[in-house]
Amino acid sequence: MDYIILTNPEKCVKCISCIRTCEVHANIVKEDFVDIVPEMCVVCGACIRACPENARSYLRQTDIFNEWLKSEKIIAVVAPSYVAHYDEPYKFITALKELGVSAVYEVAFGAELSSLVIAEEIRSGKKVIASPCPTVVNYIKKWFPELVDRLSKAVSPMIAIARYIKKKEPNVKIVFIGPCISKKSEITQVEVKGDTDLALTFEEFDELLKDKKMDLEHLTETHPDGFDTLYGLSYPVVGGLAKTVSYYLQEDLDIVLEKDTVIIDGKENVMKFLEKYSENIKNGRDDMNPVLSEALYCDGGCIGGPGIRKDLEVFEKRRRIIEYTLDNLGTKIRDLAQRIYREIDLTREYIPEKVEYKIPSEAEINSVLKKIGMLKEPLNCGACGYPTCRDRAIAVLNGLMPWDLCIQYQLRKMEEEHKREINKIKEEAIESAQKVITEQMKIAQEIASLLGETVAETKASLLKILNLVMDETRDEK
Missing domain, CATH: 1.20.5 (Single alpha-helices involved in coiled-coils or other helix-helix interfaces)
Known part of the structure; x- marks a missing residue:
């Protein structure tokens, strides 16, 4: 399969905006353009938004969806954030049905199932880093492999609902639609491969509707299939996971989760948190780490993802999600979710993919700094995309950048x-x-x-x- 983040060399002007925004150094400066380093990339999509020339994009796959419509039975599983993306969300459900999709389930029910697994892990005394965000998972697997054991073994809500559906209909094609391009990477991971067959963004689906000249305004409303949900609908916003897990722990009075939970969103905050979390373990201060860590890589949570509409502020998207959650709280879902939890394997393993990013010797670093005149008094201006001259020298020695690409x-x-x-x-x-x-x-x-x-x-x-x-x-x- 083609890589998910794509670069158009003809559009790239080597402005290094992509390097400046990337927290994991996953860019390499070539002769005529700046390219992605797939082994280092966590598929967050930040470089796509940062590029002023639109030289970065992501893999579009609506052609596969269109082909399946001709010959396959398709069930769509939609992220709860569809109510933030569409002004009339139930018309989006209608559009899917009119295109030929057999059924449309909300991923929110999968969030209930995932939360049950996380709650059980906490009951067993385990400290967990829980995230429905595949970018956070990619980040830990590649850059903090020592924390892989702390990742909750719960599958993501997308995988949970897919496993439930495929237990009943193993030959159906499951298509996820949501705000996240990183879901495209999740479904290819060997640990969960085959559960969800295709991942599209809302942006891709809108392009498909435009190609087919379908206007949501002229459609009637259709409610999704499947079950009611509880707080799983709030997973796309910051704190939604913790709220849902807390609900399934409410009978355990000895676990006061609110006092031992950390909720983090935004790439810089996630990076700093994981650095501190790892440092605490190395220094024998694991007692400083929370019982439950909820981490979402995008600012504001999934509603800040790269595949969702950009014309609404995060607080407006959050308001829509919370209102929808409160208006649709199910009454009997808890017992049903617990029954399915006992019948289906809702866990997964994680295979570390440690990035080989070498830290050179001081002599090697100083040699690069001396060449550009930054040995004695480094400016650390950040214009190259790296926070310090030393960081840039390390990137040079890792083959990611020419030694003389320093503006000063x-x-x-x-x-x-x-x-x-x-x-x-x-x-x-x-x-x-x-x-x-x-x-x-x-x-x-x-x-x-x-x-x-x-x-x-x-x-x-x-x-x-x-x-x-x-x-x-x-x-x-």
Whole structure:
């Protein structure tokens, strides 16, 4: 399969916006463009939004969906954030049915099932990092493999609902539709491969509707199939997972989850949190780590994902999700969810994919810094996309960037070149002037010899002639 994050070399101008926004250094500067390093990438999509030239995009797969519509039975599982993306969300359900999808389930029921697994892990005394976000999972597997054992073994809500459906209909095609491009990477992971067959974004689905000239405005409303849900509908917003897990722990009075839960969103916050979490374990201070850590890589949670509408503020999307959750709380879902939880395997394992990003010796780092004149007083301006000159030197030694791609170094180089050019021009001007003076003196001497005068006398004569010319000019005026 093609990689998920794509680069168009013809559009890339090497502005390094992608490098500047990437928390995991997953970019390599090539001769004519900046490309993705798949082994390092966590598929967050930040570089797509950061690129001013639209040189970055993600893999579109609506062609597969269209082909399946012709010959396969398809069941769509839609992320709860569809109520934030569409002004009339039930018309979105109708559109799926009119295209030929057999049934449409809300992934929110899968969130109830995942929450039951997480709750049981906490009851057993385990500290868990729980996230429905595949980017967080990718981040831990690649950059914090020592924390893989702390990841909740619960499958994501998307996988949970898919397993439930496929237990009844093993030959059906499950198509996920949501705000996240990283789901495209999740469904290819060997630990869950085959559960969900295709992952599309809302953005892709809107493009498909446009191609088919379908206008949601003219459709009637259809409610999704499947079951009512409880707080699983709130999974797309920050704190939704913790709220749902807390509900399934409410009878365990000895577990006061609210006092031992950390909720993190945003790539920078997630990175800092995991660094501290890992550091606590290494330093024998695991008691400082929370029982439940809910982590979402996008700002605001899934409603801030790269495949959802951009014209609504996060707080408005959050309001829609919360209102929809409160308006649709099921009454009998708890018993049903617990029954299915006992019947289906809702767990998974994680295979670490540690990134080989070497930390060079001090001598190697200093060698690069010396080349660009940043050894004694590094500026750490960040213009190259890396926070410090040292970080950039490490990237250079990992083959991700040419050693001389430093704006400050290039500016100094240009200034020095400019000075050399100016000095060269001055030297040439002086040399030329000296030649002119020499030639003029020769002429002056020749005139003087013809007139039988000295050079000084010739000069006086020339001044007389000049004055006569100037007088004549004034008379003419």
